[in-house]
Amino acid sequence: MNEGYITINFNLVSGVFIQRLNRFMALVEVDGKIALAHLPNSGRLRTVLCSGAPVYLRAIGDNPSRKSAYTIFSIKRGDIMIIVDAQFSNFLAKESINLGLFEDLLGYRVVKENFKLSDGFNARLDLMLEKFSDRFYIEVKSVTHVVDNVALFPDAPTLRGRQHVLQLISLLRRGFKSGLIFSVQRPDAKLMRPNVKIDLQFTKLLRKAADEGLRIFTLKSTFNPPKTIKIEANKPPFTF
Known part of the structure; x- marks a missing residue:
């Protein structure tokens, strides 16, 4: 499921x-x-x-x-x-994990949110997951920019986003699992890509992180007012 x-x-x-x-x-x-x-x-x-x-x-x-x-x-x-609420993306990601929608995250539970680590990075990370003694760090990025059915992140240069990817690389090198969830908060996206035209450095860092083991997830949300949101894991598919 x-x-x-x-x-x-x-x-x-x-x-x-x-x-x-x-x-x-x-x-x-x-x-x-x-x-x-x-x-x-x-x-x-x-x-x-x-x-x-x-x-x-x-x-x-x-x-x-x-x-x-x-x-x-x-x-x-x-x-x-x-x-459009970028802060809501963390809730969507957490619920998708709790519902067991991501196969690679089955059995993990969210133990900490919006936290800093004593690792020399000033940025906060969104989610810390644990499964027994196994720990998984997750950063969530809200995506609302879509062109020709392709979701693109970021839609403006993102120093903060680059810092997060560098921090996730650092965690990988220290032996921890880490991942990034692109929370695509509109239903018309059929593909997800990093926005190389807007932030080439972010794209390069993300590719480097993926080469070192970063897990990249996508989560599509469809809001049916006034109360219901459908969430779909691994949609739209991600590609560089």
């Missing part, structure tokens, strides 16, 4: 996307009123954001520490519903 279903445990409200204001803020329309919304994705999102597109939002309510009352969860571009 390489597919499963998740029911999200939070409520969403519908709205309309108006425009991106800066890296993490956007204007939306909800019930005929213009409102600020947090955009939890630092990518360029050129094949995602579209003025006038329907969006689903998490309503945050009154919170004096926030500028916005909403967080954008998904946006519909044409007929394609895209989960």
Whole structure:
């Protein structure tokens, strides 16, 4: 079995996307009123954001520490519903592991999330898995950029992504298993590739890591509002 279903445990409200204001803020329309919304994705999102597109939002309510009352969860571009929330990718990856969708990760359990190691790298890793005395380190990358049915990562140069791959290589050389999950959060992708035109160095490092034993996984998510997400392991297939 390489597919499963998740029911999200939070409520969403519908709205309309108006425009991106800066890296993490956007204007939306909800019930005929213009409102600020947090955009939890630092990518360029050129094949995602579209003025006038329907969006689903998490309503945050009154919170004096926030500028916005909403967080954008998904946006519909044409007929394609895209989960734009990059932070949600960790949850999708964790659920796929718990459901046993990846054959190579069967029997592992998530024991730590969003953590730092004392290995000289400043970046945090997403998941630490264990199976008895065996340990597996996983980094998750949210993918929303698709061109001609090919999912591409990154959609902007990613120093952080390069640092993560270097850290995973370091772990491999120390005898640990490590892997990277590309969480493709839209259903129209038929293939997954590193975006060599945007970040050649990331592509080179990823190929080097794969040559040294890094496991590369893909996970496709299809959101069916308001609550259901279908997840499919090893889709779309990855290639360099």
